[in-house]
Amino acid sequence: MIVYEVRASVEDGVAAAYREWLAPHIAEILAIPGFTGAELLVEDGEAGRTVYCVRYHLADRGALETYLRDHAPRLRADGLARFGGRFSASRRVSELVAEYGR
Numbered sequence: 001m002i003v004y005e006v007r008a009s010v011e012d013g014v015a016a017a018y019r020e021w022l023a024p025h026i027a028e029i030l031a032i033p034g035f036t037g038a039e040l041l042v043e044d045g046e047a048g049r050t051v052y053c054v055r056y057h058l059a060d061r062g063a064l065e066t067y068l069r070d071h072a073p074r075l076r077a078d079g080l081a082r083f084g085g086r087f088s089a090s091r092r093v094s095e096l097v098a099e100y101g102r
Contacts, residue, residue, distance in 0.1 A: 001036070001096040002058040004067075007043075007051065010087040015050035018083060025075065026054060032071055034063020064093065 010018045026038050036057045043051040058064050079087070 003094045004056040007053045008089045009049050009051050014086045034059045
């Protein structure tokens with residue numbers, strides 16, 4: 001399993017609107033073949049900012065590559081069009097090696 005994590009640091013002034021936008025955004029991504037689930041977390045924040053972290057689960061690297069090539073540019077552009085410079089995002093990719101305690 002591949003975990004694709006997107007961490008967004010959002011100005012508190014638009015955090016509620018960003019959160020409202022995020023739910024259908026996540027649903028749209030989960031409709032893409034290869035995505036198997038997601039988790040939305042709120043991190044202990046920075047002063048004046050709310051930090052959201054979405055962990056997407058994908059079946060394999062091929063699904064991630066397809067997403068990044070065919071879907072990510074449009075979906076990222078939507079967030080930028082709505083919230084401009086009022087948030088910043090970082091991304092990372094991990095591969096599950098072992099699972100314990102479930």
